[in-house]
Amino acid sequence: MSVVIGGIVTGLPHPLLVPEQNPHWRRVRQGFEAFREEILAAKPDVLVIYSTMWPSVIGHQIQADPEPEWVHVDELFHDLGSIPYKFRIDADFAHAWREAALERGIHARTVAYHGFPIDTGSVTALKLLNPDNAIPAVICSSNVYADRAETLVFAKSLRDAIEKTGKRACVLAVMSLSNRLFTDFIDPADDHIHSDKDEEWNQKLLQFLAEGRLEDTAQLSRQIQKQIRVKKVVNFKSLWWLSGAMGQHNRYEGKVHAYGPIMGTGAAVVRLTPSEDGIGDKEFDEDDVEVFRGDRDVLSD
């Protein structure tokens, strides 16, 4: 079938665990709740998460444990509390996605191990958007070495799997906008975006997303990486993935449910719904790619 709804959500645990400590965190929590209602109304069969907080090395990994259950503690914000979880995973869809990825040249594997550490971002998103497991979910990793081609083709393989299985899908990127945290502990009441520059870029991204210009924001990914991202991985990939999964265009209805700082980062909840309207496609700088043929062994020449 198709992607019926999508969006971005922050993965930091504050809106889940301590929304009362800061009005911004509470608003982000309320944004999650409003988005949850819209997701339910769209009646998706599966909720697909691409988490920037689940790094992988061996290709991309896809969660396929039908019922993962654990008590999660964030490695940085461990003092905010423990998060018990039990999720409902669509293992059949996870396997279908892996098959579709392989057909496009993407190395991918499913993981289904008791105790596998599901990342904070995925746990936060699922607890807030799907608290009663009404919609089965699938979670995928972000490969630390992958750049645009691999990420985009992986997203297209998701569309293949959606088409093949006939599912209605909700696709979500768990990500921050600007991702610079404060490097010292702050009073929650003093939280703010780390710098004016980060704030300006965040506002520009939110403007584009509110206008439904998803592919335009994806085309800006390399610039975003340079301007407002701490460079933990090779590039800022989540918008490439989201746009690839949603069809690589600018015809969406966008809604910014919430935006605010979480420990200095730009935390947002944004919904995107496919629409006949929207801003037309401009001339894009980035090439399109259908099949991944490898990294050309640049490093081993």
Added chain:
Amino acid sequence: MSEGTIVAGALAPHPPHLVYAENPPQNEPVAECGWETLRWGYERMRRDLDALAYDVLVVFSPHWQTYIGTHFLGVPHFQNKSVDPIFPNLFRYDYTLDVDVPLAEAICEEARDAGLVTKMMRNPDFRVDYGTIVSCHMVRPRWDKPIVSISSCRSHAYYSTEVMQEQAIALGQATARAIERSGKRAVLLASCSLSHRHFVTESELPEDMSKEHITNHNQYLWDMRIIQMIKEGRTKELIDVQPEFISQAITETDSGALTWMLAALGMPQLAGEVYAYGTVIGTGNAVVGWYPKGVPA
């Protein structure tokens, strides 16, 4: 109480493949063999360390990533299952370990007094990172010594290698002061690889050693240059060259682990005992011991 001392420092890389290949009862997956050069190197280092009669292992792990400050395990006992998020097919390990909380608190306090941002981790549900577990297992598989586990605050990513080095040196010096005051005999573990570019695919049989080699020759040359410095005791040069090494060989020393450990030892002009060098899924790993009073007989 007699003055505490660091009896040894070790470069103790943490690829989970090494535990996998050893087939300890705690690890669920089963291997046929694999990475013997490194594992046998660890066995020799274990024997030398055991001869030192130490009280505590202090480990700095790149896989406990805390972007706000340096954190320390602060719960006396942990029992849980560690599943490697990258290689879950190889490492699903049931661990039971004790933490030397007083020493952890003392290092935390010394580091705070030195101007570093620090925090004690008090949540009993916390899952200890697999870097800490692998390095400690490979050094002391009996788990009969308490540990202190120190996180990596990733200042390399947030600022620069130079800032990371300054902070790691301050943390190492704070660690040494706290150990001295504690009256304990400590072994320090820098839990990291050298060059750290992985393959992005895995052979069908992970322990198929016919497929194992360094990712590229550039990384091998850098690893050999670093090991030469280690063997010749050129410690200051080893630290000074880190910005280039990290940038060009994509190394895991960007975590600060190696700099921290050598700073705690006082940047000694002391040759390291190189027990092994080998690759794991393309990364370069060395098992090395530094013994301020000489290699145990």
